[in-house]
Amino acid sequence: MEQRSTACPLDCPDLCGLTVTVEGERLVRVDGDRRGPLTEGFVCGKVRKIADHVYGEHRVRAPKLRVGPKGSGQWREVTWDEALGLVVDRLATIRARSGGEAILPYHYDGSNGWITGYGLARRFFRRLGASNLATTFCAAAATRATHGLYGVMPGVALEDFAHAKLIVLWGVNPSATGIHLVPVIERAREAGAKLVVVDPRRTPLARRADLHLALRPGTDLPVALAVIHALFTRGHADRAFLAEHAVDVDELARRASAWTLEAAAHEAGVDPALLDQFVELYAASSPAVIRAGWGMERNRNGGSAIAAVLAVPAVAGKFGVRGGGYTMSNGDARWGVSPEPGIGEPAPATRTVNMSQLSTALRTLRDPRIECLFVYNCNPAATAPDQRALIEELRREDLFVVVHEQVMTDTCELADVVLPATTFLEHRELRRGYGTMRLFDSPPVIAPVGEARTNTELFAALLERMGLVRDGDAMTDDAVVSKILAGAPEGASLRTQLAEHAVASPAHGPRPVPFVDVFPGTPDRKIHLVPEALDREAAEQVPGGGLYSYRPDPRTDEFPLALISPSLATQISSTFGQLRTAPAELELSRADAAARGISTGDPVRVWNQHGEVHCLAKVSTDLREGVCLLPKGLWRKHAHNGYTANALIPPAVADLGGQATYNDARVQVAKR
Ligand SMILES: Nc1nc2c(c(=O)[nH]1)N[C@H]1C(S)=C(S)[C@@H](COP(=O)(O)OP(=O)(O)OC[C@H]3O[C@@H](n4cnc5c(=O)[nH]c(N)nc54)[C@H](O)[C@@H]3O)O[C@H]1N2
Ligand SMILES: Nc1nc2c(c(=O)[nH]1)N[C@H]1C(S)=C(S)[C@@H](COP(=O)(O)OP(=O)(O)OC[C@H]3O[C@@H](n4cnc5c(=O)[nH]c(N)nc54)[C@H](O)[C@@H]3O)O[C@H]1N2
Ligand SMILES: [Mo]
Numbered sequence: 249m250e251q252r253s254t255a256c257p258l259d260c261p262d263l264c265g266l267t268v269t270v271e272g273e274r275l276v277r278v279d280g281d282r283r284g285p286l287t288e289g290f291v292c293g294k295v296r297k298i299a300d301h302v303y304g305e306h307r308v309r310a311p312k313l314r315v316g317p318k319g320s321g322q323w324r325e326v327t328w329d330e331a332l333g334l335v336v337d338r339l340a341t342i343r344a345r346s347g348g349e350a351i352l353p354y355h356y357d358g359s360n361g362w363i364t365g366y367g368l369a370r371r372f373f374r375r376l377g378a379s380n381l382a383t384t385f386c387a388a389a390a391t392r393a394t395h396g397l398y399g400v401m402p403g404v405a406l407e408d409f410a411h412a413k414l415i416v417l418w419g420v421n422p423s424a425t426g427i428h429l430v431p432v433i434e435r436a437r438e439a440g441a442k443l444v445v446v447d448p449r450r451t452p453l454a455r456r457a458d459l460h461l462a463l464r465p466g467t468d469l470p471v472a473l474a475v476i477h478a479l480f481t482r483g484h485a486d487r488a489f490l491a492e493h494a495v496d497v498d499e500l501a502r503r504a505s506a507w508t509l510e511a512a513a514h515e516a517g518v519d520p521a522l523l524d525q526f527v528e529l530y531a532a533s534s535p536a537v538i539r540a541g542w543g544m545e546r547n548r549n550g551g552s553a554i555a556a557v558l559a560v561p562a563v564a565g566k567f568g569v570r571g572g573g574y575t576m577s578n579g580d581a582r583w584g585v586s587p588e589p590g591i592g593e594p595a596p597a598t599r600t601v602n603m604s605q606l607s608t609a610l611r612t613l614r615d616p617r618i619e620c621l622f623v624y625n626c627n628p629a630a631t632a633p634d635q636r637a638l639i640e641e642l643r644r645e646d647l648f649v650v651v652h653e654q655v656m657t658d659t660c661e662l663a664d665v666v667l668p669a670t671t672f673l674e675h676r677e678l679r680r681g682y683g684t685m686r687l688f689d690s691p692p693v694i695a696p697v698g699e700a701r702t703n704t705e706l707f708a709a710l711l712e713r714m715g716l717v718r719d720g721d722a723m724t725d726d727a728v729v730s731k732i733l734a735g736a737p738e739g740a741s742l743r744t745q746l747a748e749h750a751v752a753s754p755a756h757g758p759r760p761v762p763f764v765d766v767f768p769g770t771p772d773r774k775i776h777l778v779p780e781a782l783d784r785e786a787a788e789q790v791p792g793g794g795l796y797s798y799r800p801d802p803r804t805d806e807f808p809l810a811l812i813s814p815s816l817a818t819q820i821s822s823t824f825g826q827l828r829t830a831p832a833e834l835e836l837s838r839a840d841a842a843a844r845g846i847s848t849g850d851p852v853r854v855w856n857q858h859g860e861v862h863c864l865a866k867v868s869t870d871l872r873e874g875v876c877l878l879p880k881g882l883w884r885k886h887a888h889n890g891y892t893a894n895a896l897i898p899p900a901v902a903d904l905g906g907q908a909t910y911n912d913a914r915v916q917v918a919k920r
Pocket of ligand 2: 259355356357359364385386542546624625626627628631632652653654655657669670671672703813814820821822823879880881893894897910911
């Protein structure tokens with residue numbers, strides 16, 4: 249037995265250092281270590297059981313070619329040489345006949361690293377002249393809003409929540425999605441901090457909160473604007489801070505004045521007295537931190553909602569003290585290096601396809617139509633919107649689908665070629681946290697399973713076989729890491745830190761205090777409360793509107809219930825879904841269940857104009873009336889008819905960033 253150090257690059261803010269026990273190059277046990285500030289030696293339940301993922305029956309161990317009709321589950325195992333030969337042949341034929349844009353690379357972040365998430369795949373598809381992909385499943389609206397207001401600037405360090413006197417969890421559920429923040433919140437509470445949760449459902453932390461605003465999904469924008477309006481009109485705005493650090497103050501105040509607390513409370517379906525309490529508590533508390541999450545960006549108003557929520561600490565002047573301000577993505581720590589130099593190829597001026605509208609792109613794009621979908625780090629058949637239409641398109645015999653994967657996902661089942669991929673325990677990765685401000689260089693700690701190859705190995709082989717390699721190209725993980733770290737002055741300090749500890753902090757330190765140690769990354773270093781670019785972009789989506797203009801609830805008499813799909817504690821999106829045996833359950837409020845004669849355990853159907861899901865019902869006391877829930881990340885096998893929440897999600901985008909609107913489904917439910 250031997251213990252080795254690595255880090256967990258799964259899509260989670262916590263970014264844990266890991267101690268991995270290995271016997272004969274095989275994984276025996278995974279524990280959290282203490283190199284990062286939050287992990288405190290414990291690892292989440294998902295990663296503790298990762299051996300079931302690495303060695304389980306669903307693992308793809310060798311390349312496979314489809315032999316029967318699409319989706320029939322008939323495969324022939326082949327050598328890498330044969331599989332690569334076929335892929336290269338098809339790509340070359342499609343490119344020669346229809347142009348590179350007929351090829352669409354399709355990925356999100358997989359394990360969130362700079363090597364597998366970026367890396368040689370980008371170089372390969374750029375050199376092919378393939379279509380570009382806008383990666384909009386997640387954080388697209390949030391990133392646009394944050395960067396519009398603050399530029400690239402890290403927020404409050406998660407470990408500094410311990411200093412806060414008020415913690416506001418706004419559209420975020422750390423009990424499932426970043427558990428290492430929970431003990432920090434508990435410690436702050438023991439020291440007297442108050443807790444507010446803004447979430448349509450009673451999350452585990454909402455149950456313990458001092459105040460829970462159970463608003464209707466998609467109504468964060470009027471609520472945040474009403475809070476801003478009240479801060480201004482009640483004399484709680486920090487005029488000195490705003491004069492020094494912000495622009496567009498009057499314009500924000502003017503736009504916010506459209507919403508009184510009463511009007512916003514009515515729209516959100518909450519008691520106005522609770523909103524009033526929130527304003528007074530927030531104004532009176534310091535340090536006060538708003539932890540903004542991604543639950544509120546995934547609707548028609550998502551971008552403006554995030555912008556309005558992030559404007560709140562500016563208006564109230566909550567920055568400048570440790571534990572005060574906001575936290576959105578701390579991926580905005582100033583690392584001074586980026587993955588781009590590892591690729592060495594600029595993006596071509598080819599067309600861009602929005603990944604959240606894949607069903608529409610496959611159905612309607614012409615000149616050229618998409619003939620090849622090359623999927624890696626992603627499971628769109630389970631995670632993309634408009635699932636029913638998408639699966640119809642993926643079944644097309646004239647669409648060539650390649651999937652590089654660790655396990656036989658729903659997307660693999662619809663592929664022509666499945667190529668076995670390594671997990672993060674089997675390859676090197678460079679990863680910076682988007683919660684904790686650390687950068688880990690995590691080495692492989694076990695031998696690759698079966699014939700699994702890394703993303704780098706796969707795309708290096710494709711570059712070579714298609715004659716696309718150029719002098720000086722980094723072709724291995726090690727060479728890519730060297731190029732990334734050599735790329736900037738800060739690289740030298742990072743290289744030293746990583747060589748010594750395999751973990752590094754940014755130059756501003758791991759716990760910068762906003763407006764003391766770091767300032768907005770906008771050109772004038774000020775907060776732009778109504779950025780022109782965002783205003784213009786929002787106006788394109790909301791005719792006659794702009795930033796902070798509200799689109800009302802899309803519910804109709806036919807489809808009156810809002811369906812949300814928050815994260816499961818047991819998975820990361822659809823990752824690890826193969827290990828879930830429990831069937832899909834639709835959670836309904838007591839009132840909505842009673843109105844339909846539905847009890848826990850009843851088979852139900854949930855439907856709208858996009859699709860239909862057959863599953864079991866669960867009556868929940870944690871949901872407000874008018875809201876139902878099917879979790880994100882379920883696989884097709886979990887529902888009785890092979891469709892998940894994603895079959896109910898419209899292929900529409902939010903007001904900013906082309907963001908998917910996962911929480912904008914409106915549905916009807918009945919007993920089956
Ligand atoms: N265990 C686990 N951890 C994860 C993930 C996972 O799947 N499982 N996913 C990772 C990824 S990809 C991400 S992006 C993050 C996401 O992290 P979070 O943002 O915490 O994730 P969600 O569960 O999507 O949504 C959070 C909360 O938003 C609420 N919500 C839904 N609609 C609204 C709304 O309109 N307004 C408000 N205020 N709240 C709303 C939901 O009820 C939910 O409790 O977590 C990461 N960590
Ligand atoms: N209904 C609903 N759906 C949602 C959401 C929602 O709120 N509601 N939220 C969305 C969000 S926040 C996100 S981030 C997306 C995520 O959706 P996806 O991007 O599809 O992410 P995962 O479901 O985690 O699937 C990632 C896949 O990549 C594979 N993988 C991991 N590492 C590697 C690697 O190194 N190489 C290769 N080749 N493969 C690898 C994993 O095995 C896994 O199957 O889902 C979105 N889907
Ligand atoms: Mo995400």
